[in-house]
Amino acid sequence: MQLSSINPIETKIINKVLHIFNLHYKKIMLSENRENNTKINFWKIYRLHWEKNRFIFDLFYKKRILSTKIMKSLISNELIDKELLKIWTLKGYEIVCSTNALKIAGEAPINTSICRVPLTIRSRKTYLFPDSKIGCISCSSGDGIKGKPIWWNTKIIRSK
Structure with a gap:
């Protein structure tokens, strides 16, 4: 470089x-x-x-x-990725996994992927399924683990 x-x-x-x-x-x-x-x-x-x-x-x-x-x-x-970095500065999009999970309409992104839907409001059928294209289960703010999205291979340790 x-x-x-x-x-x-x-x-x-x-x-x-x-x-x-x-x-x-x-x-x-x-x-x-x-x-x-x-x-x-x-x-x-x-x-x-x-x-x-x-x-x-x-x-x-x-x-x-x-x-x-x-x-x-x-x-x-x-x-x-200039667009991804720009999106991360917006409230509610701090840990979005990819620009492919969004549709950019003017200045405001619109969620288009299942991974942008909070886990708490998903149906049982889609609860822990990753986006088929990206592999992200959830990149909705509040769902992430340690400020990161939940990916298909994220290790989740349950506390006793």
Whole structure:
């Protein structure tokens, strides 16, 4: 990645982060050739996409480690999902799993996926089923675990 005239410490951090996530993407792609379950592999990619963008979002918005300059560079180089980061700043959409779970109409997103429906109001038939395209069970604010969506493979530990 070419991030010209940016703080070298930030560049080192972001290059390391992107490298690690790229290794994970490659691992998924290699496993896709060995496994027949394409749907699960797509779900893995959606989740990894969320994790990468959320990690960078938190470095910028919550921990304030990254500068606006490097964020603009990441966006202009299409290394992060600008639309997803923008949606996370809206009330009620803080942990949305993917822009594919929404339809953007003007400035306001509209929920289009089952994962955007809170678990408390779902029917028994759809209660713990993931979105068939994304693999997210729930990314409705309040349903998440530790500020993250509930994915098809999220480990849920019940307290006694």
